[in-house]
Amino acid sequence: MALRLDGSPFLFFITNEGNQDLLKEEMVQYFPHLTPSFSKDTFLTFKNQDKEVSPAELTKMSFVYQKFFGLNIGKTKAGEKQSALEEFKKSKFADDGYVVFDFSLTCENKKPIIDESAKWILSFIEVSAKETWVGLSPNRKTGYAGSLFLDDHLPESAPSRAYLKVLQGFEYLGYKLQAETILEAGSAPGGASRYLLDKGCHVVGIDPAEMDPTILESKNFFHLKKPIQEVESLGNKKIDWLVVDLNLPPAISIKESLRLIKPYSRKIKGCLFNIKTGDLAHVKEIEWHLKKFSEFGFKKLEAVQLPSHRREFMVIGSNL
Numbered sequence: 001m002a003l004r005l006d007g008s009p010f011l012f013f014i015t016n017e018g019n020q021d022l023l024k025e026e027m028v029q030y031f032p033h034l035t036p037s038f039s040k041d042t043f044l045t046f047k048n049q050d051k052e053v054s055p056a057e058l059t060k061m062s063f064v065y066q067k068f069f070g071l072n073i074g075k076t077k078a079g080e081k082q083s084a085l086e087e088f089k090k091s092k093f094a095d096d097g098y099v100v101f102d103f104s105l106t107c108e109n110k111k112p113i114i115d116e117s118a119k120w121i122l123s124f125i126e127v128s129a130k131e132t133w134v135g136l137s138p139n140r141k142t143g144y145a146g147s148l149f150l151d152d153h154l155p156e157s158a159p160s161r162a163y164l165k166v167l168q169g170f171e172y173l174g175y176k177l178q179a180e181t182i183l184e185a186g187s188a189p190g191g192a193s194r195y196l197l198d199k200g201c202h203v204v205g206i207d208p209a210e211m212d213p214t215i216l217e218s219k220n221f222f223h224l225k226k227p228i229q230e231v232e233s234l235g236n237k238k239i240d241w242l243v244v245d246l247n248l249p250p251a252i253s254i255k256e257s258l259r260l261i262k263p264y265s266r267k268i269k270g271c272l273f274n275i276k277t278g279d280l281a282h283v284k285e286i287e288w289h290l291k292k293f294s295e296f297g298f299k300k301l302e303a304v305q306l307p308s309h310r311r312e313f314m315v316i317g318s319n320l
């Protein structure tokens, strides 16, 4: 079989469960030249109407509502996988270093072991018993986004799944927390706080709702039990990171949180900011949201959907 190693007009994506419509809307808003082609469950392909996309061009592309994407470089029928692999091994991409990732739409998949030195991921995506699609994706430095299937489990001690969001956000950044101080807006019941406290951090949590008693037991947790709009300032507290997960319209969430950390803007290391996009209409606001963070002064910004996310994404800002 001939793999399309010079380029292909087809891009494939795997989304989080129930987020296929958000990815389609992202294409309509930001990449209108990518039109829907094939879809099955969380696997979708889009055709670039302008031209073929080369693997080098693919390394510069990023999308929010996906946990894995790449070029569709071929299809194999049952029993043809080995010959596709042999063909790939003769290519310049194999010389760059690669890992093989087997993914099935019908079976549960585990996090692939990503070798950071590998530049490419060659994937075999089993769409049905008869058909497997062959994909080529850049291996991002952290082994994250574009190469991400986590099998993280929520520990019993976590009062909510927000534990996983903050774990995966820092993992995405490749950042190891070291007893830092976190301002957490929307902290109840305390999933994210659990993770941060377990890492030895101090947490200032703003939320009018009740925190889980196990969080309140910690001497490193300080609760401001009121709506963020009523918090005038944080006094002379030192804040290293901002973590936000508020059930508020994104514009208010952003305005209020950035207002509070303004006095620390030159020292803050970064932010993990969850933004709800339950409604498709919110997708076209992503650029507007990112602009607010860039005006604030974050040096590096990315909008990513993590595996633990539902209809939401995270703005990851960093000054590191």
Ligand SMILES: C[S@@+](CC[C@H](N)C(=O)[O-])C[C@H]1O[C@@H](n2cnc3c(N)ncnc32)[C@H](O)[C@@H]1O
Pocket (backbone or CB within 6 Å): 159, 160, 161, 162, 163, 185, 186, 187, 188, 189, 190, 191, 192, 193, 206, 207, 208, 209, 226, 227, 228, 229, 245, 246, 247, 248
């Ligand atoms: C998704 S939950 C947060 C989960 C939390 N981060 C955790 O780790 O368990 C959203 C939170 O936003 C809080 N919230 C809603 N409006 C708020 C406001 N005006 N100020 C502060 N918190 C607010 C809610 O009380 C709720 O606890």
